[in-house]
Amino acid sequence: MNFVLINNVNDEPVYAIELEGSTIFNPNFSECGRFVVDPLAHYRLDSKTVEALAMLNAHFNYSTEC
Numbered sequence: 001m002n003f004v005l006i007n008n009v010n011d012e013p014v015y016a017i018e019l020e021g022s023t024i025f026n027p028n029f030s031e032c033g034r035f036v037v038d039p040l041a042h043y044r045l046d047s048k049t050v051e052a053l054a055m056l057n058a059h060f061n062y063s064t065e066c
Contacts, residue, residue, distance in 0.1 A: 001049070003056065015056040019043060027053060 001019050008014045008025055017024045022031050027039035027050050039045045 003053070013060050015053060015060075017043075017045070017049070017053060019045075025057075 001017055003015050004018055004023070005013060005015055006023065014025050017027065024031070024043065026033070027043055027045055028036060030037050030042070037043075039050045040047065
């Protein structure tokens, strides 16, 4: 798993996680972005990774909250 800095669909810079062929901007939502998920169960991420992604994206005012 890697953190990457890319532009989202709104052409805004965000950090994401590359995980099993998907780029996850907000681990609180499914890959399609329509469904709220538990990032620990759905993506098998640990809480420190979820917190780190939120902190990185706070720099760009991109919220990873549900």
